[in-house]
Amino acid sequence: MIQTIVPTQPNCETIQWISICTLEDIYPNTGVCAWVNGEQIAIFRVVGSVNDTNNNQVYAISNYDPFSQAYVLSRGLVGDRNGVLKVASPIYKQNFCLTTGRCLDDETVSLPVFPVRIINGQVEVGVFAPHQENAEI
Numbered sequence: 374m375i376q377t378i379v380p381t382q383p384n385c386e387t388i389q390w391i392s393i394c395t396l397e398d399i400y401p402n403t404g405v406c407a408w409v410n411g412e413q414i415a416i417f418r419v420v421g422s423v424n425d426t427n428n429n430q431v432y433a434i435s436n437y438d439p440f441s442q443a444y445v446l447s448r449g450l451v452g453d454r455n456g457v458l459k460v461a462s463p464i465y466k467q468n469f470c471l472t473t474g475r476c477l478d479d480e481t482v483s484l485p486v487f488p489v490r491i492i493n494g495q496v497e498v499g500v501f502a503p504h505q506e507n508a509e510i
Contacts (some may be wrong), residue, residue, distance in 0.1 A: 415447035
């Protein structure tokens with residue numbers, strides 16, 4: 374199974390997809406960091422079982438851990454808490470939901486999430502482009 378996560382963004386109509394790496398470049402149930410439009414993004418590959426790599430899901434959240442004030446989340450431990458897919462920060466161990474960016478340990482903290490998809494084995498991250506009316510060519 375291939376899953377595409379596309380969160381909505383107000384006042385945006387188009388998404389520019391940027392190729393990051395091949396799916397095989399990301400080990401199952403781990404993350405990598407990518408520099409996209411001046412921002413560090415943590416991209417995670419989650420599979421139901423290490424032996425079942427046909428069931429891939431990818432998620433993208435900010436790589437910035439607001440508790441340690443370091444760009445480290447791509448190095449965190451992937452797992453679940455009561456059925457919620459999450460990554461635990463490698464520094465102070467706060468857990469962040471991979472689908473919403475919400476901190477599971479402090480409801481006042483949330484991280485940006487990014488659209489991500491797999492196309493022909495390539496992992497792509499989406500960057501929202503603002504809606505432009507009467508654009509000149």
